[in-house]
Amino acid sequence: MFDFTVRARSGHWVLQDAEAGDLGAYETRDEALAAASDWVRLIDMPWPVLVCDDEGEWAQTLVEPSRPH
Incomplete structure (x- = not known):
């Protein structure tokens, strides 16, 4: 199963993913969460994502699966 984390790292x-490691690097937090949304499409249900900002503060957000265009 997917265990996602979005972390600020070096700008x-x-x-x-807990098992696969790094899945991609993005310029913004929103871009990284959008990428998580694409992965969550495989599960087809909302999924929690841990977020760690550049100051080491943790938060959790729920990501909805993206919909095909």
């Missing part, structure tokens, strides 16, 4: 945001 960008990294989407990580």
